[in-house]
Amino acid sequence: MQRNKDIILTLSAIGDFMLNLLSVYITFELVYKRFGGDLGKKSLLIVAIAVLGASIIYFIANVYSSERYEKLSYSVFRIAVAQMFITTVILICIAIFSPEKRYYLWAISACALSFAFICIKKIVTIKMLHYIRMKNKNPKDVLIVGNGYGAEEYAKQINDNLHFGYNIIGCISDVKKPRFKKLGGYKDLDAVIKKYRPREVILALSVREEPKTQEIVSVCDKNGVRASIIPAMYRYFRSKCQVDMIGNLPIINTRAIPLDNLGNAAMKRALDILVSLILIIITLPIMAVAFVGVRLSSKGPVIFKQKRVGKNNKEFTMYKFRSMVVNSEQDTAWTTNNDPRKTKFGTFMRKTGIDELPQLFNVLFGQMSIVGPRPELAKYVEEYSKTIPLYMVKHQVKPGITGLAQIYGYRGDTSIERRIELDIKYIENWTLWSDIKIILITPFKMFNRNEKYVK
Numbered sequence: 001m002q003r004n005k006d007i008i009l010t011l012s013a014i015g016d017f018m019l020n021l022l023s024v025y026i027t028f029e030l031v032y033k034r035f036g037g038d039l040g041k042k043s044l045l046i047v048a049i050a051v052l053g054a055s056i057i058y059f060i061a062n063v064y065s066s067e068r069y070e071k072l073s074y075s076v077f078r079i080a081v082a083q084m085f086i087t088t089v090i091l092i093c094i095a096i097f098s099p100e101k102r103y104y105l106w107a108i109s110a111c112a113l114s115f116a117f118i119c120i121k122k123i124v125t126i127k128m129l130h131y132i133r134m135k136n137k138n139p140k141d142v143l144i145v146g147n148g149y150g151a152e153e154y155a156k157q158i159n160d161n162l163h164f165g166y167n168i169i170g171c172i173s174d175v176k177k178p179r180f181k182k183l184g185g186y187k188d189l190d191a192v193i194k195k196y197r198p199r200e201v202i203l204a205l206s207v208r209e210e211p212k213t214q215e216i217v218s219v220c221d222k223n224g225v226r227a228s229i230i231p232a233m234y235r236y237f238r239s240k241c242q243v244d245m246i247g248n249l250p251i252i253n254t255r256a257i258p259l260d261n262l263g264n265a266a267m268k269r270a271l272d273i274l275v276s277l278i279l280i281i282i283t284l285p286i287m288a289v290a291f292v293g294v295r296l297s298s299k300g301p302v303i304f305k306q307k308r309v310g311k312n313n314k315e316f317t318m319y320k321f322r323s324m325v326v327n328s329e330q331d332t333a334w335t336t337n338n339d340p341r342k343t344k345f346g347t348f349m350r351k352t353g354i355d356e357l358p359q360l361f362n363v364l365f366g367q368m369s370i371v372g373p374r375p376e377l378a379k380y381v382e383e384y385s386k387t388i389p390l391y392m393v394k395h396q397v398k399p400g401i402t403g404l405a406q407i408y409g410y411r412g413d414t415s416i417e418r419r420i421e422l423d424i425k426y427i428e429n430w431t432l433w434s435d436i437k438i439i440l441i442t443p444f445k446m447f448n449r450n451e452k453y454v455k
């Protein structure tokens with residue numbers, strides 16, 4: 001089975017290599033030739049090295065991972081990250097050695113076409129594998145050891161996702177009536193593995209059975225079978241957990257989030273800088289009009305500064321265009337739909353989201369992110385942390401200008417409970433693509449229908 005798996009992965013890598021060559025050839029004919037000239041031997045050598053280097057980067061980026069339970073979106077995301085890196089390196093090389101317009105256009109179009117080809121190939125391949133597994137043509141036999149609650153939950157996940165292609169052959173347990181077909185007791189494990197040859201053993205022991213773990217793992221190792229453990233306390237893990245090593249001691253983080261990874265955090269920060277700079281340049285005329293409008297609408301400073309609670313519970317100064325008259329409660333009170341403190345121009349800005357444009361500078365300075373949970377005043381943080389479960393989880397990431405809760409309409413004077421629920425969903429399932437989607441959707445959700453004009 002492992003030999004067949006290696007052959008399939010090798011063929012997949014060769015296929016990607018050929019698709020990259022095809023992308024280079026097509027874009028050469030459609031793009032490069034429009035500028036005249038032919039490729040010399042030196043250029044052909046550089047192209048060959050670039051295509052070969054791309055294949056190596058695909059391996060490094062784990063593009064050829066074949067985990068059955070992996071989501072298709074994660075596979076495409078890995079391809080996107082690898083392709084972005086490849087494109088960046090190629091463009092840098094062009095800038096150093098031959099900064100001509102035709103080379104830039106050729107490289108960008110070739111990389112874009114290559115990304116499309118490889119994504120289509122990946123999607124078709126995964127869909128075909130799912131179909132084959134649904135027909136029980138390529139099952140992965142697993143043996144469950146133990147009778148803990150994790151065994152039942154594991155079986156439920158397998159039965160609900162038949163495209164994973166797992167087949168539970170039975171269980172090993174000393175319990176008289178276990179949850180699954182019993183193949184023997186713990187003393188029979190070695191004989192059962194030799195007879196049925198499962199590809200994986202799942203340890204789902206109860207708390208009382210945990211002392212048997214070492215013995216069970218040793219039997220699996222002796223037979224060359226991979227052993228995976230479902231911790232007895234799995235129900236306490238509220239999100240994707242992360243295992244860290246302190247020396248030889250494994251430490252399970254019960255609330256690890258994707259942005260704990262330095263690579264993910266770096267990608268999010270790069271996106272923040274890029275988007276904030278672009279939006280600042282694009283919205284400068286709008287901000288200029290807003291500056292004049294606020295100045296004429298009422299007396300006071302144009303920019304409203306307020307202390308908000310950000311990542312790791314640290315306070316920072318958030319900027320907005322002032323939408324209310326200067327008052328004694330501006331730093332402590334929450335704005336409502338019919339708030340008499342709002343000016344007419346302020347209501348217009350709040351309805352269109354223009355009042356939040358200065359927060360782009362908060363993003364540029366690293367205090368906020370384009371996408372993330374909205375920051376609150378310290379008094380509300382203290383209040384909600386006592387009454388709303390998991391409220392403080394939102395402070396594990398930088399606050400944002402927009403977010404999942406906002407595109408669903410939960411902003412301003414709306415349900416804080418539902419807002420926190422969506423914030424946590426965003427934090428626990430973050431991907432770069434989710435940020436991009438939220439950014440693209442936000443302009444269509446910009447007008448806050450709950451905001452009412454003052455008379």
